[in-house]
Amino acid sequence: MKQLLVFFLxxxxxxxxxxxxxxxxxxxxxxxxYFGDMTKVDFQKSVNPAYGAFLRYNFNPxxxxxFNVLNGTIGAEGQYDEVNWxxxxxxxxxxxxxxxxxxxxxVGDKTTPWxxxxxxxxxxxxxxxxxxxxxxxxxxDPTYFNYVHNSGSVISPTIPFGLxxxxxxxxxxxxxxxxxxxxxxxxxxxxLDDPLSFINExxxxxxxTDQFHNNDWVAYFGIHLVYKILDQNQNWELRTPKKRMLDWxxxxxxxxx
Numbered sequence: 001m002k003q004l005l006v007f008f009l010x011x012x013x014x015x016x017x018x019x020x021x022x023x024x025x026x027x028x029x030x031x032x033x034y035f036g037d038m039t040k041v042d043f044q045k046s047v048n049p050a051y052g053a054f055l056r057y058n059f060n061p062x063x064x065x066x067f068n069v070l071n072g073t074i075g076a077e078g079q080y081d082e083v084n085w086x087x088x089x090x091x092x093x094x095x096x097x098x099x100x101x102x103x104x105x106x107v108g109d110k111t112t113p114w115x116x117x118x119x120x121x122x123x124x125x126x127x128x129x130x131x132x133x134x135x136x137x138x139x140x141d142p143t144y145f146n147y148v149h150n151s152g153s154v155i156s157p158t159i160p161f162g163l164x165x166x167x168x169x170x171x172x173x174x175x176x177x178x179x180x181x182x183x184x185x186x187x188x189x190x191x192l193d194d195p196l197s198f199i200n201e202x203x204x205x206x207x208x209t210d211q212f213h214n215n216d217w218v219a220y221f222g223i224h225l226v227y228k229i230l231d232q233n234q235n236w237e238l239r240t241p242k243k244r245m246l247d248w249x250x251x252x253x254x255x256x257x
Contacts, residue, residue: 022058023230024107024174027051030222034076036215037192038085041078048073050220052093061104061112066097066119068160074127074218080192081139087191089130091218093182095123095160107228108171119180120161125218129154129188141198147205149193156186162220172228179221187214 032050033043050072058064075088103115131149162180169175187193187209194209209215 022106022228024056024058024226025229026054026056026176026224026226028053028070028222028224030220032070032072032074032091032218032220034074034190035217035219036076036190037187037195038076038078038080038190041076046076046078048075048088050222054224056099056226058106061106061109062101064099064101066099066121068095068097068123069093070220074189076190080195083139085135085139085190085192087130089127089189091189092126093123093158093160093218093220094126095121095158095182097121097123097160101166105166107174107226108168110168112168114165114167116163116165117176117178118161118163119178120159123158123160123182125154125156125158125182125184125186125189127154127156127189128152129193130191131193132191136195140195143199144195144197146199154186154188156184156188158185158218159183166226174226174228176224176226177222178224179219182218182220184214184216184218187216189216189218 029051030049031047033047034041050070052068052070052072054066054068056064056066070093072091073088074091075086077084077086079085097119098121099117099119101115101117103112105112105115105117129151131151133145133149136144160180160182162178164176164178164180166174166176194207194214196208197206199205
């Protein structure tokens, strides 16, 4: 919880220092689950609560930059190679997301009451990896243990993306429903770190996974509640009629053209 607060405050100070237009603050509540090397996963037992917060800097009614922090338990109950392999761990997810509104959208503006949206960006996950030596013995080639595998903290880059819908509740408040995926660039989330690897007759390690080729994904889904904390977008106007919903033109009425 302390880590979540530190990262959130860091993002808050950074974005508000740069803010010239409009900034929203939001909280998220929902669930998270895992997809990876395991099979026969019981998803009813593999969805756990997730919560978080974000800051969103709005460049205009089309684009936003969002600093996002999520925390929660990620785990699963399933099998690997027909052997039961459960895991459960706390995962901290931090990401910087570019958000695109399909319709023009401003929190609290009656002319832009709702929109669907897409997001994508870069991020990191932080969690603990456990090297479960005795449990791995029946699952891996004996040469798997020739290389050092250490338990410990992992900081893994991620590629986050997703979609959702947002809606205005009042002049300052908005609500949204969203779902997203995180592609992990580490194979240690489920404590199965390249379990098919082995050392061949030439004493060369044969690998099946690396940063860009592994099976570990995390999915988050839930509801967010947004409050507009900086409101300097009064000068925004839509250049074209609302019916032209794919128009990208935004202008400032105070600008001399």
